[in-house]
Amino acid sequence: MGLQIQKELFEVEEYDGFARRLAESLEALRTVLERPGFGVGPRTIGAELEMFLVDAAGFPLPVNRQVLGQTVDPRVTVEIDRFNLEVNLRPAPLEGRPFTAMRAEFESALAEVRRAAATQGARVAVTGILPTLRVADLGSGALTALPRYRALSAAIRRRRQEEPLRVVIGGEDSLTLTWDDVTLEGANTSLQYHLRVDPADFARMYNAAQLATAPVLAVSSNSPFLLGKRLWDETRVALFRQAVDDRGEAQTEAPQHGRVTFGHGWARQGPLELFAESVALYPPLLPVLGPEAPLERLAAGGLPRLDELRLHQGTVWSWNRAIYDPSGEGHVRIELRALPAGPTVVDMLANGALLLGLTLGLAGEMEALLPGLPFACAQGNFLRAAKEGLDAMLLWPERTAPSPRAVPATALVERLLPVAREGLVGAGVVAEEADALLSVIEARLRAGCTGARWQRKMLARLEAHMPRPDALAALLERYMTHAASGRPVHEWPLD
Secondary structure (H helix, E strand, O other): OOOOOOOOOOOHHHHHHHHHHHHHHHHHHHHHHHOOOOOOOOOEEEEEEEEEEEOOOOOEOOOHHHHHOOOOOOOEEEOOEOOEEEEEOOOEEOOEOHHHHHHHHHHHHHHHHHHHHHOOOOEEEOOOOOOOOOHHHOOHHHEOOOHHHHHHHHHHHHHOOOOOEEEEEEOOOEEEEEEOOOHHHHHOOEEEEEEEEOHHHHHHHHHHHHHHHHHHHHOOOOEOEEOOEEOOOEHHHHHHHHHOOOOOOOOOOOOOOOOEEOOOOOOOOOHHHHHHHHHHHOOOOOOOOOOOOHHHHHHOOOOOOOHHHHHHHOOOEEOEEEEEEOOOOOEEEEEEEEEEOOOOHHHHHHHHHHHHHHHHHHHOOHHHHHHHOOHHHHHHHHHHHHHHHHHOEEEEOOOOOOOOEEEEHHHHHHHHHHHHHHHHHHOOEOHHHHHHHHHHHHHHHHHOOOHHHHHHHHHHHHHOOOOHHHHHHHHHHHHHHHHHHOOOHHHOOOO
């Protein structure tokens, strides 16, 4: 989030000062984006990967700070719950063989985390939601003991006037929970890709990412269980929205918007409108002021850091999020946040190649396609893809009436593979690299096997002769063994 957070509770005047700084930051950002040449440069990609620490039996092991203390790798950091870690990969040029470079980054970072974890008796599980997670593993004791996480949890409770969170998710089974803190968010681990784009291209690239997310999620799902229940193929989507919901019972007639959001409409102009939307619709949670006055910095000819705006944007969890980065000469990028962690590095690279390729490949068609798809339909696609995975029916815009038309997710992804290839190769990715990764998606479609589907089938086999808790533990052991082989999930046996 940029700024260091050293306290948990804030006064009214701190919120007022933070709101004024946000308004100044938006004005400064407007001026920065109007500067000739700002953010123009080669496209780059980066990634963040979250993971679980587990013990010898496969249950969450809350030792993330101890593990962090055993490594000096700057890519490794803690996450919200004590059994979570994250690695932040170094960005690389999109042109050439970016996924080869990213594969080396993934593998070296994971190897270092595994080495450090082993010193604490921990193993690393890379999956969207840990199948063995139990209610007892969560709660206030699971929260990573850093002020920023305690402050976030306290702010959400305060916004809810201490009313407990209520989580309701229906699937093959159903789950209903009441919860007092944000530790349920740590049940989710994701893979986030970053794509640097020129400001002039931002709106069409962002809209393309929004359009592409549903079909990619349908073929990439890897989170079918939560607390022993069979729920959505990508249960993270349902859980995350409810796990950090700061709204509580409506206190006014004015609409309140959930902080985990697919968005509120197609982008029209660029990144400024998305930052402005976050400021307008979401009250600040962490009103920490940085040392820099953005308009003064701008008047002196410098590039403002916009620390407060970046902090605020970090507490609005859009599935595709606008990022302002003041490092170097500054740039903007799109953070693609919907993909789950796992199952393997190859699977995650293939998912990224498909999503990034479609974002690039569809961007030039936005003017023709978007009139044929109301934004609410794109939002519905996202939820159906998360819930039903490969079985989802998605509405897709067509150039001729009628539009949109319902298309099975598998058929849609197959149809879109050449678009993704064109997007990658057109951006300078070596064709051989693009083809190798997109062929993984093609094979996954033929096998009808995502991470979520493999887990569901494996559980059914194991549960036929053992209780579900034991079956989930046995499933995780098989999952981790197959993941360690490096073979993509569609090649995993059901043994």
